Amino acid sequence: MLADLVAGALEDAAERRAARSLDDVERAALDREPALDALAALEPTDTVRIIAEVKRASPSRGALADIPDPAALASSYERGGASVVSVLTEPRRFGGSLADLEAVRAAVSIPVLRKDFIATPYQVFEARAAGADLVLLIVAALEQPVLAELHRLVLELGMTPLVETHDAAELERALELDARLIGVNARDLSTFELDRDLFGRLAPTMPPGVIKVAESAVLAPADVAHYRAAGADAVLIGEALVTGDPEATLAEFLAA
DSSP: OHHHHHHHHHHHHHHHHHHSOHHHHHHHHHHSOOOOOHHHHTOOOSSOEEEEEEOSEETTTEEOOOOSOHHHHHHHHHHHTOSEEEEEOOOTTTOOOHHHHHHHHHHOSSOEEEESOOOSHHHHHHHHHTTOSEEEEEGGGSOHHHHHHHHHHHHHTTOEEEEEESSHHHHHHHHHTTOSEEEEESBOTTTOOBOTTHHHHHGGGSOTTOEEEEESOOOSHHHHHHHHHTTOSEEEEOHHHHTSOHHHHHHHHHHO
């Protein structure tokens, strides 16, 4: 599944590059206002931080929500206390787009994450050109030299890499990069199986100074409390927010 998702993302990026050159996208990225400081926004506090996601669909759950106005949804996330808005820009299985990211960036004052299957510098420049402050890098999808190159480019453009891991070996690879923001996804993107206790096993092995993000399997306040008790500084939440009242749900999760 992960290989198919990455292959599709590369095909789509190649089509966009044929219509808009790398030089053009690079210039647009460099002309953007500076990216917001996502590490400061997610700095550990007495209250868990929430990364709230604009998510229409997923391969595991199918269609979740229409979301005709992603900017309005993101604004409700900000009002509800989210620290970062994540925007899925993958169109084939998640129903997202770069236009969604641009609309969200124009609507909120908090950092915005481009969540996609990033595998080329072109996609990183696209992210900054569209206004992203963070870029997701999935360790399982990338060989280490490519991961290191993309991680470096994200930083050079003033953005923050969210380096996503799924096991101890991938966490070691993330730490080799001196990554400051590391996610642990409870969903194995190769099999789509869930392991809600994976975060609790990996978090204690992360060094001080790393901001720890728990991803997936968050449907109720008890799930947030579970991750927080295991050491999560932030929790990424998508499905539970787009299928209910975003502000009310955020309030419940933050209180957990």
